[in-house]
Amino acid sequence: MIYLDHNATTPIDERVLDAMLPFLTTFYGNPSSLYRLGRVVRSAIETAREQIASLVDVQPGQVIFTSGGTEANNMALATGRSDAGLAVSAIEHPSIAEPARRLETQGRELAIIDVDADGLITQEAIDHIVRRKPGLASFMLANNETGVIQDVAKYAQQLREHQILVHTDAVQALGKIPVDFNRLGVHLMSLSSHKIYGPKGCGALVFEKGVEINPLLLGGGQEQELRAGTENVAAIIGFGKAAELAKAELAERGQRLLALREQLEDGLMAIPGLTIFARKAQRLPNTVQFGIDGLDGEMLLMKLDQKNVSVSSGSACASGAREPSAVLTAMGIEPDLAKSAIRVSLGQANAAADISKFIELLKSLL
Numbered sequence: 001m002i003y004l005d006h007n008a009t010t011p012i013d014e015r016v017l018d019a020m021l022p023f024l025t026t027f028y029g030n031p032s033s034l035y036r037l038g039r040v041v042r043s044a045i046e047t048a049r050e051q052i053a054s055l056v057d058v059q060p061g062q063v064i065f066t067s068g069g070t071e072a073n074n075m076a077l078a079t080g081r082s083d084a085g086l087a088v089s090a091i092e093h094p095s096i097a098e099p100a101r102r103l104e105t106q107g108r109e110l111a112i113i114d115v116d117a118d119g120l121i122t123q124e125a126i127d128h129i130v131r132r133k134p135g136l137a138s139f140m141l142a143n144n145e146t147g148v149i150q151d152v153a154k155y156a157q158q159l160r161e162h163q164i165l166v167h168t169d170a171v172q173a174l175g176k177i178p179v180d181f182n183r184l185g186v187h188l189m190s191l192s193s194h195k196i197y198g199p200k201g202c203g204a205l206v207f208e209k210g211v212e213i214n215p216l217l218l219g220g221g222q223e224q225e226l227r228a229g230t231e232n233v234a235a236i237i238g239f240g241k242a243a244e245l246a247k248a249e250l251a252e253r254g255q256r257l258l259a260l261r262e263q264l265e266d267g268l269m270a271i272p273g274l275t276i277f278a279r280k281a282q283r284l285p286n287t288v289q290f291g292i293d294g295l296d297g298e299m300l301l302m303k304l305d306q307k308n309v310s311v312s313s314g315s316a317c318a319s320g321a322r323e324p325s326a327v328l329t330a331m332g333i334e335p336d337l338a339k340s341a342i343r344v345s346l347g348q349a350n351a352a353a354d355i356s357k358f359i360e361l362l363k364s365l366l
Helices: 012-022 036-056 071-078 094-105 123-132 151-158 233-268 296-305 326-330 353-366
Strands: 063-066 086-089 111-112 136-138 163-169 188-194 203-207 274-276 286-293 342-345
Touching: 012 233, 036 063, 036 188, 036 203, 036 233, 071 094, 071 136, 071 188, 071 203, 086 094, 086 353, 094 111, 111 163, 111 296, 123 151, 136 203, 151 163, 151 326, 233 274, 233 286, 296 353
Parallel strands: 086 111, 086 136, 136 163, 163 188
Antiparallel strands: 063 203, 188 203, 274 286, 286 342
């Protein structure tokens, strides 16, 4: 099988699995227990918190563990005054877009931050949001479909000057490009384990000290009384190890992925009628989304699957939808071309031979 859908999820790194296994067997204690077995587990969780904090250059106390990026995003949108307006970009992941719409039905004013044809937030859109004066604005660091990277630091600084809280969903960016919380200048940031070769079911919300977070889950006093519930210990340990590896190997991974992406794009551009979306914009080194005139993208995806090639049509969390991608629609892509979209997202295990085989199969199917 040729797996080319790493933005949906990544396989667990064997080194991560090795770190997790003792906490599924020997060290099974509840981290809130006061006896030795519990204390050992608590210490391991705090080590993982340090590893994740180090990857994004914050203090460990600024990291709250969650069940994944979706919960972290929902927590972020619930931050601040409940009567204040909300602004989110037009290209957000469903875990931002859907709760934002829910909050709108509950009385919060919702503003949409527009993007241009390359999927980039514009200065004009930010100026419009400043005039609306929402309590919180959320825009992702790197898009999960196109891979386009936003200038979060530039716009966060402007919004801060108007006392607007800023959140960024950095789930897709983490482990692929440098992610520095302080340099981005945001108040809140979401992360996820299974996008960086860690286990599913674990994520984190990173917050600036002084920001008042409204807990979604109440009960025990876990996670500084901001996220109740017994911790998913093994997954947290795995997330920490994955973060440690991502920091150590970031440059090497980025160079390899970029070389593979360039090989892929060279092959794709030789296909008549094919468009690479946002090709001129700065993008993640592993992500290419393209469309082909007159093609049914879902049909092509299934044909590739029959050839043991795994790709996607966009966000895995929105799969099954017959409507064109909301991201591509916001970019002004024609509906028929948007419906032909295929996303290829590369990972550590991919090699040049995989790219050559994919291009060969794609051409034969077309």
